[in-house]
Amino acid sequence: MSLANIETDDPIKPIFNRKQRKISKFRDHYLPAYILVIPTVLLVAFFYVLPTLMSLFYGFVESENFGLKNKWVGLKNYERLFHDKEFWANLGNTFQYVILFVPLVLIIATFLALLLNQKIKGISVFRTIYFLPQITLPAATALVWVVLLNRDYGLLNKMLGTDIGWLSDPKVVMFSLVLTAVWGSIGLKMVIILAGLQGISVTLYEAGLLEGATGFKKFRYITLPLLTPTLFFVGIISVIEGTQVFEGIYFLLGRNSVVLEDVRSIVFSYFITTYRQNEPNYGAAIINILLIINLLLTALQFRLSKKWVFYE
Structure with missing residues (x-):
């Protein structure tokens, strides 16, 4: 071989x-x-x-010496949490904020995206203007809002001819907080929805036009169904953003506001508990509950999406 x-x-x-x-x-x-x-x-x-x-x-230990020494306490922090009336009040405030914040963001961002999806001269300038709040420092915008919403010399009261304590009246402070948050948040959501709009094929509109779909019918039967995956994504990130509200409360109201109890969120409570009251383990338990809530809300949204989200 x-x-x-x-x-x-x-x-x-x-x-x-x-x-x-x-x-x-x-x-x-x-x-x-x-x-x-x-x-x-x-x-x-x-x-x-x-x-x-x-x-x-x-969340399951008791720490000493800046976390260098930890003693296992099991569910002790969570037992204290569930018996804490302030926690439940903060949770209620957070959900109230989310219920107001998410629909407004979705509606306004979608409306602006539809406007900015038109082929008109100088449209890129308008897109930049609407996106600016997203990249502006929260502390800077908060100072502007504090002046605008001031009861005595605020521009909003002057324009409306009212005498409303936008940041001091328990009945309206939540709406003021949501208003400022929506203004600062719609930029990113608008860009995402605009990308979704531009991803819809022109041929679908042409076919719809042949079938008599014009104006609102075109939006109802073509644009909205094909935009639902984008709205679904924006809804998820908006819910998570809403449950994590902190900056608006901290910069607009501070820690000594008379109406703080009416808007104090879970994240704000976590901040005060951990960094002001020096109880990091109890603070960890608070934020862990928020993590579980966000996971459950996201899972619920995915479950419900099967009924209203349409994919090509």
């Missing part, structure tokens, strides 16, 4: 060749992707996953 026949009949060579092809495929196709993704994964793990795991751990 010749040497060539021996090499051809070698059973190990095909296996070796397959491994070589797999290695080459991984090196050429998958390795660059992994190299690009790994930094992001590490940053997310360090700034999001690790703090979440630490928060879950601290």
